Amino acid sequence: MRRTPHRGEGKFTIFGKLILMFLVVITPLYTLGLLINARGEESVRAEIANSLESRVQFYMNALETEIERMVQLEREYIFDKDLQRLAFAMPIMDEYERTQRIISVGGKLKVIKSSSAYIRSVKAYLPSYRYAITSDDLTTNLIAEEYEAMVASIGRTEGAVYHWNGRYFINRAYPDATQFDPKRSYILSVELSVPALKASLAGFANYEGSGSALLDANGAWFIGGGSGIDVASSLAALRAGGGEDIGVAGSVRSVEAGDRMYLTAARTSELLQATLVVFIPSHEVLGKLDTYRNWFWILSLVSLFVIFLFSFWMYRLIHRPLSRLVRSFRSVEKRRLELIEDTGNKGEFGYLYRQFNAMVNELKVLIHTVYEQKIRAQSSELKQLQSQINPHFLYNSFFILYRLAKLKDLDSVVRFSQYLGEYFQYITRNAARQVKLEAEVNHVKAYVEIQTVRFSERIQAELEPLPQRFASVAVPRLFLQPLVENAYKYGVESKPKGGAIRISFQEEENKLRVVVEDNGPGMTDEALEALRIRLNASGDDVETTGLVNVHRRLCIMYGEGCGLRLSRSDLGGLRVEASLLRSETDEGIDQVMKSQ
Incomplete structure (x- = not known):
């Protein structure tokens, strides 16, 4: 006797076929999207690293250019005849000649000061007469402690920054270090503007929790700027997480400090005898990549659920309610904004009907406000052009x-x-x-x-x-x-x-x-x-x-x-x-x- 198969036995249902069809279509696209996302993430990370490294290199090159110009100006003005005569022959000058030469030297010091935004002041120390000429006040008494500090800097590498009492100098003596006599020679000193350097360094700290600093090669001083952080504490934490070589020039690296990851980049200047270090919290620049990755996986799971749900909906008999909805849409296309009568349907199509009616009502309102929107758009463009x-x-x-x-x-x-x-x-x-x-x-x-x-x-x-x-x-x-x-x-x-x-x-x-x-x-x-x-x-x-x-x-x-x-x-x-x-x-x- 022939056995009668049960319902659904021995056949692949429409519901299963719909799911299989969507999976066959989606799987290659999903795999391709996964590969593109991974390649894109690697590319973005590389671009961010290259951008950070380029910015550090550009800033250091620009700063070296500024310092080289200061050094060149010092090299030129150290042999100025007016300055030399004031340094060695002031007692034999009359009042008029002394005044004219002081004014001349003061004007030249002002030229040096105005040559760079990083210069706070320029001063010529004349120890023989306990006298100093500045770019700001022309003449002032020589401060012994300050002059002794300047003398201590003689013999350092040309262009190297000298730190004293929270101030930063680039000094040049006449004659040179081998013949320098603290009591008879003179020193031309350029004092750097700390606020200007900090403001410039703060340009790197355009992310919350980021910072940058200019470090002395011997660790004696640093100048830093940050976005709402203590730069000194942050550098100490980074050294603890990445080792003492955190300030060594090299490629962009990821360093863990505390419970946070940082991107760091550094570049050393032989001229300044200093290193520029920039650190940015990784989540500030790469956080969106992590967010996108999480959303990608969420979207994948949602997609599988939607495929299953949509296949089930398609499996059901939806021709009649769908046809009614299509007719209503065609009426809207012909500019007849007619509502769908309430059939009492509590399911998905009932929801679509209600949303369709809400959309029609909204369209009626929008038709009355379209001219106002046009005026607003024109007003916005007008304001943009005027600005x-x-x-x-x-x-x-x-x-x-x-x-x-x-x-x-x-x-x-x-x-x-x-x-x-x-x-x-x-x-x-x-x-x-x-x-x-x-x-x-x-x-x-x-x-x-x-x-x-x-x-x-x-x-x-x-x-x-x-x-x-x-x-x-x-x-x-x-x-x-x-x-x-x-x-x-x-x-x-x-x-x-x-x-x-x-x-x-x-x-x-x-x-x-x-x-x-x-x-x-x-x-x-x-x-x-x-x-x-x-x-x-x-x-x-x-x-x-x-x-x-x-x-x-x-x-x-x-x-x-x-x-x-x-x-x-x-x-x-x-x-x-x-x-x-x-x-x-x-x-x-x-x-x-x-x-x-």
Whole structure:
């Protein structure tokens, strides 16, 4: 008698086939992903190590360059005739000659000091007369204890840093160490700026718990900077975990200190007789790799569970509820936002139905807010573009003020300081994206006055009165100054005399044209056309500074019909025309300004 097989006996069910199918597809991809992840992790670790080592090498090379320049300057000025005469012939000088030579030596010491940000002061010790000349106070009495410390450094390697009483020096004696007489010779000493060195070293400590230090070859001193840590304690812990050779130059290493792992790198300078050591907690730079690895395994387990669950769902009869859901989606595609009626389904499809209905309701809300989102996006881009503007003329403003003060032109100093103060007040008083046109024009007036002081009679600027009905028009902040600055810099700045800039306003119903033109050499037809093309170009890869920046800001605020237009001026140079729009009522404008 033939046996009837039980249900499911002797056959591979659909559920099993679905699981097998997904495993066959996923396994090769999973294996490939695992290999790529491992290779990527090794590559990232290598790149981080190379980057750290390169930074250490770059900093040490830069520091050696600075020290070599100091040594070279000491080597040159140690034989200065004024310094030698003060050192050996001061008693036979009259008061005038002695004063002039002290001033001359002091000026040269200031030159050495200003040659590097790492120099705190420069001093020449004249022990014969218990006298010292400094880069700060010109003359001072010789401090015996300090001079004896400087004498103790004579004979060290040229460029080596000498530590005394928390201060760091690079010294040179005349004559050299073999003929040096502490009572008759003299010493030229450069004192290093510890705050500057610490600030520079702190640039490596941009991770929490990281630090860097410049160590003496003999362990007598160190200068360090860290991020919220005690560098001395950290170095001691690292030496305990990695041995006393932690400061020996070599490849990047991992060292355990306490319960933490650190990446360390070091480089030794024969010139400074010192070693630069940098240490960074491993989890700060490699922590994300460990996190990614954990997430990878979690994702693997979740993937297996999803495969099993999804296979089970597919095994069940889902054609009817799925068809209903598909029809609802097609209605949404045709812009008919219709809800699915509640069928009382408490399972997965009931959840999908409820989520679908929630999505439809959300879409209805989003349709009403899409224009607000567009305005916000434009506002964000406007703020980004505005933040790029940095006034170019400010680099020279303080030098002008210095020159006026040196000439004792007090009236010009007062007037120039007032204009400069108004200028700074405008650009720093708030973060508003929009201002009234009247305020922008007043800011340009202050800018023009500053440039008038700078260029004296070489350049004349004419600023026409602003039409009163456009005074309250909302405009992008700092849009007009770049146009005037462009006229100065590229138009008339190079003219020896006769330079002219004109700023005028042309009304046209609800539109105002602000025109800036100059009598500079102008531009060739090709250059002018190329600049016009740049103004009309779009995309994130377009340079957004200067005229292009202003043009995009105006277009964002007023629309594509506004912005800048370039042409040749009747004065002979470039003519830049900015088109602005006036709102229907001044009340609406004031409301916009208050909202800022």
